[in-house]
Amino acid sequence: MRAISGLWRWRRNPLRRTTDLVEAWVALVAVLLILVVGPVSGALVGGVAQDALQRSVREQRESRHLVTATVVRKLDRSPLDADPEAASGRDVRSRVLADWTAPDGTAHHGTVIASLQKPRPGDHFTIWTDQHGRMVARPLDSATAATHAVLAGFGAALLTAGLVEGGRRLMVWRMVRRRYARWDQAWDRAGPDWGRTGTGS
Template structure:
């Protein structure tokens, strides 16, 4: 709004300099770009990210499978957080030796992290594997993918806003430097006695 008020104020002002009007126009263009281009690019970036993430979700769900693993024994390990007062949700997981059957029917055994606080031999827990039974991470869900896409769009909009504002500030800084340089030249031409001109000295 300052840019619009600046343009209106300088429109017919006899003291208006060309640089004043140019600065107001730069501010107005920057404002329009921030209000229009920022959100548009944010929406485009968010949509592209969402589409890519949804394809990843679909791909992961087709290649990762939840199987049931059975605990054989607990593996001794130091606690994830030695201070019981600051323990986190990670302490609810234990490292165990377990066996499971892959989606292709093959049997597997190995050390894995179980979502069990106090595992005992014979306890079962869910485990994500690929088609051949290799342990993988839990597949991405659509809600998380949507959240990531929204954050990507918001980040793109903020980046565009920052770029536009940074460019505006750089342009105005260069214009002010040029104005000061012209003032210095004018002072040099006027000389040190400009105030006594016509006094007969």
């Protein structure tokens, strides 16, 4: 990391400027913030995300139900469906007209996507529905929720490190601009005759 390269400026050196020392301190503070605040922010964000996602997992498990549907008849393939030759053998899905009973006891009839290779009338398959029999997506599982929480925490730690490094670079850039401005002023004071023979005599 470039921040560490500024630490050499602490050495005793007659050419060392005050800005060199300030830049070294800024580098040290940036390294400490990245090593301490980055992991802490990642852990906090990951913990909050884990709690929220696991709560969502529990709510989805309570509100979504796996019910058995019965094929009435197979429907023609939709033009929006994937090419059957491009689909993998284990992910075969068919559009069918099916009947199913909701958890509240109501009967339903409609078009669904069945995970059957060659559906025939009377075949059974499972679908996810809400309490009233409306089709819903599969509920989130705990492992996937935990993975998302870890990724959120890792992203927060990286974002914190990026912000700290960006702040350090901005401070160094401003110090360098100020240093160049002072050099320009010094050259202006020296005048156009600086370095010529007989100047100042």
